[in-house]
Amino acid sequence: MHTTYSxxxxxxxxxxxxxxxxxxxxxxxxxxxxxxxxxxxxxFCRTHHNVTIHWDMSNVENIDSAGVMLFINYxxxxxxxxxxxxxxxxxxxxxxxxxxxxxYTSKDTRKPADFYSVFLKPLDSIGKSSVAFILDxxxxxxxVGENFVHLLYSLLHPRSIxxxxxxxxxxxxxxxxxxxxxxxxxxxxxxxxxxxAVQLEKFGANIFIVDMIGISITRELSxxxxxxxxxxxxxxxxxxxxGVMKLTEEIDAMRTMGFEPHRFLVLPRILALMISLxxxxxxxxxxxxxxxxxxxxxxxxxxxxxxxxxxxxxLDIKHVWIGICKGxxxxxxxxxxxxxxxxxVSKSTESIGRxxxxxxxxxxxxxxxxxxxxxxxxxxxxI
Amino acid sequence: xxxxxxxxxxxxxxxxxxxxxxxxxxxxxxGEIYGLLGGSGSGKTTLLKQMIMLLHPQSGEISVxxxxxxxxxxxxxxxxxxxxxxxxxxxxLYSSLTVAENVGIKLxxxxxxxxxLIQDIVRMKINMVGLPETAAELYPAELSGGMVKRAxxxxxxxxxxxxxxxDEPTSGLDPVGAEAFDNLILELREILxxxxxxxxxxxxxxxxxxxxxxxxxxxxxxxxxxxxxIIENPQPIVRQFFGGIRGRIRSQNGK
Ligand SMILES: Nc1ncnc2c1ncn2[C@@H]1O[C@H](COP(=O)(O)OP(=O)(O)OP(=O)(O)O)[C@@H](O)[C@H]1O
Ligand SMILES: [Mg+2]
Numbered sequence: 237m238h239t240t241y242s243x244x245x246x247x248x249x250x251x252x253x254x255x256x257x258x259x260x261x262x263x264x265x266x267x268x269x270x271x272x273x274x275x276x277x278x279x280f281c282r283t284h285h286n287v288t289i290h291w292d293m294s295n296v297e298n299i300d301s302a303g304v305m306l307f308i309n310y311x312x313x314x315x316x317x318x319x320x321x322x323x324x325x326x327x328x329x330x331x332x333x334x335x336x337x338x339x340y341t342s343k344d345t346r347k348p349a350d351f352y353s354v355f356l357k358p359l360d361s362i363g364k365s366s367v368a369f370i371l372d373x374x375x376x377x378x379x380v381g382e383n384f385v386h387l388l389y390s391l392l393h394p395r396s397i398x399x400x401x402x403x404x405x406x407x408x409x410x411x412x413x414x415x416x417x418x419x420x421x422x423x424x425x426x427x428x429x430x431x432x433a434v435q436l437e438k439f440g441a442n443i444f445i446v447d448m449i450g451i452s453i454t455r456e457l458s459x460x461x462x463x464x465x466x467x468x469x470x471x472x473x474x475x476x477x478x479g480v481m482k483l484t485e486e487i488d489a490m491r492t493m494g495f496e497p498h499r500f501l502v503l504p505r506i507l508a509l510m511i512s513l514x515x516x517x518x519x520x521x522x523x524x525x526x527x528x529x530x531x532x533x534x535x536x537x538x539x540x541x542x543x544x545x546x547x548x549x550x551l552d553i554k555h556v557w558i559g560i561c562k563g564x565x566x567x568x569x570x571x572x573x574x575x576x577x578x579x580x581v582s583k584s585t586e587s588i589g590r591x592x593x594x595x596x597x598x599x600x601x602x603x604x605x606x607x608x609x610x611x612x613x614x615x616x617x618x619i
Numbered sequence: 620x621x622x623x624x625x626x627x628x629x630x631x632x633x634x635x636x637x638x639x640x641x642x643x644x645x646x647x648x649x650g651e652i653y654g655l656l657g658g659s660g661s662g663k664t665t666l667l668k669q670m671i672m673l674l675h676p677q678s679g680e681i682s683v684x685x686x687x688x689x690x691x692x693x694x695x696x697x698x699x700x701x702x703x704x705x706x707x708x709x710x711x712l713y714s715s716l717t718v719a720e721n722v723g724i725k726l727x728x729x730x731x732x733x734x735x736l737i738q739d740i741v742r743m744k745i746n747m748v749g750l751p752e753t754a755a756e757l758y759p760a761e762l763s764g765g766m767v768k769r770a771x772x773x774x775x776x777x778x779x780x781x782x783x784x785x786d787e788p789t790s791g792l793d794p795v796g797a798e799a800f801d802n803l804i805l806e807l808r809e810i811l812x813x814x815x816x817x818x819x820x821x822x823x824x825x826x827x828x829x830x831x832x833x834x835x836x837x838x839x840x841x842x843x844x845x846x847x848x849i850i851e852n853p854q855p856i857v858r859q860f861f862g863g864i865r866g867r868i869r870s871q872n873g874k
Contacts, residue, residue, distance in 0.1 A: 266779075267726065267729075267730045267732060267778060267779070268729070268730050268731075270730075270732060270736075271731055271732070274732070274733060274736065300778075300779040300811075301740060301743065301744070301779050302726070302730070302732060302736065302740055302779075305736060305739050305740045305743060306736055308739075309735075309736065309739060329810070332809075332810050333810045333811075336806060336807075336810055337743055337747075340743050340744075340746035340747040341739075341742075341743050341746070342742055342743070342746065342752065582758075582760055582761075583714075583758075583760030583761070584714040584715060584758055584759070584760045585714055585715075586714065586715045
């Protein structure tokens with residue numbers, strides 16, 4: 237028979253000659269002493285159906301709600317297995333407690349885990365996340381729509397545009413970003429020049445390094461790298477700023493005073509970034525090419541004048557324009573996502589961190605996807 | 620019934636130059652519901668926090684369940700902390716956990732009960748404090764003020780503590796909810812042999828469930844005893860407090 241430590245909850249299962257089973261429980265049925273009793277009962281319920289049980293509670297010393305809950309659980313489960321249960325010898329205070337807790341136990345009797353539910357669970361969660369995804373997209377589209385309405389309104393009523401806020405945001409997102417953009421584009425220029433130099437040297441085609449640097453930097457790399465830096469820097473700060481305002485109910489306060497958050501918070505941010513990003517890209521072009529020029533000089537011994545002369549003849553102005561024109565599109569994506577995620581922040585402190593991360597990840601992904609789309613489109617168009 | 624569970628003797632509390640308590644004394648007996656009363660800023664919350672070892676008085680001694688808090692050992696204080704439940708004035712639910720997780724966290728950390736049983740206990744406690752079952756999966760940010768109070772009570776009760784500390788449990792509840800809350804406390808006291816220390820301004824609670832209470836004022840406990848003893852107290856602060864209640868008692872007696 238099963239025996240356990242004296243102070244722990246104990247349950248002895250005794251078989252009597254007339255086929256009734258007697259549960260003799262004793263010890264403390266409290267939350268830190270229930271493990272053994274639970275195991276014995278669990279085993280018993282798996283193997284026994286349709287039996288008559290006398291549950292003797294007379295030797296139970298203390299019982300708390302965990303103990304009563306355990307009793308209730310198995311009592312119900314055994315009943316479900318068509319067992320006939322009689323409880324004997326329960327102390328009156330235990331019975332009182334049972335009655336109190338019984339009153340608050342949920343009515344639904346849960347069956348052991350369904351066979352199908354194991355298979356349906358993955359499908360269920362796939363379905364749920366698909367629905368969440370679609371809802372997310374629709375609400376983003378709704379946000380974009382609302383934003384365009386306000387943009388149109390602003391264009392029709394130019395005096396309602398918050399120029400002060402735009403300038404402040406340009407300073408934050410553009411001016412302050414210059415050092416980090418300079419550093420990254422310089423490094424990218426160095427990397428491209430080095431990688432190219434090693435290959436071109438093999439063919440003695442040193443001078444083609446200029447074509448390579450000029451076109452790849454202006455057309456692809458500097459827009460992309462600048463956008464990624466800005467997404468990490470500005471996109472995240474937009475989400476965090478608006479998120480905190482949402483958390484402290486500042487945004488609600490603005491609404492009640494008739495200050496449309498779209499007009500006061502979102503539009504200035506989007507416009508500011510759409511103005512700054514192309515400028516930053518142009519700046520990154522210069523730094524990247526300068527870095528390439530430096531490396532070509534050091535490594536391939538192409539003089540600066542030679543480099544610039546070659547650059548003028550091979551770098552069509554359209555490449556520079558294409559690169560810069562991507563700027564406003566990327567900027568719109570980054571700023572719109574950043575603001576949208578900021579508005580999604582709910583009241584818990586944790587959600588700011590979560591939505592900031594999501595916003596940066598979304599923005600970088602969309603920037604790259606948008607860039608790929610540009611590549612395909614422009615190539616197909618022969619530009 | 621009359622052995623002492625909490626003994627506060629001669630405590631002095633200072634925040635910088637602001638003296639909050641200057642020689643306050645009181646004692647709470649086994650199985651009673653003990654109220655702490657006093658004006659705003661009279662140091663009720665501070666006293667409660669000292670009883671649960673969140674703050675320490677500058678001098679004086681507090682003993683809880685026979686342990687002197689100024690010299691208590693680590694293991695003893697761990698045992699004490701398991702044996703009481705605390706409901707903070709603002710709820711203080713963990714904002715990153717759902718209500719069910721908040722309520723069940725002590726069971727999960729301190730016991731090795733199977734998860735399913737923990738969930739059942741949690742659900743039962745949630746029902747018990749009068750929250751709808753759908754609230755279990757919500758985060759604290761999604762609850763109303765009164766629901767936060769209830770969830771925090773469920774969390775305080777989950778281990779069946781011997782001692783329950785409540786800081787203004789019924790403020791923010793509707794009158795019906797407050798009455799149900801009071802009844803629940805009474806019922807639990809009877810069954811679990813709880814000792815309850817509560818800070819309250821709610822005259823209904825004081826009238827209907829508090830056995831004995833202390834009135835804080837002038838940096839001291841200016842009166843301690845049962846309702847009938849205290850309303851006879853001639854001190855002006857006490858009289859201010861119960862000026863209204865006397866009339867109520869008269870009319871109740873008149874019925
Ligand atoms: N951490 C602290 N630092 C400095 N002063 C404090 C601190 N906590 C409380 N106090 C001061 O102690 C005094 C008592 O505060 P306490 O919170 O105990 O009041 P209370 O009686 O609970 O009031 P209420 O009914 O408004 O909750 C107040 O004057 C308060 O300014
Ligand atoms: Mg207080």
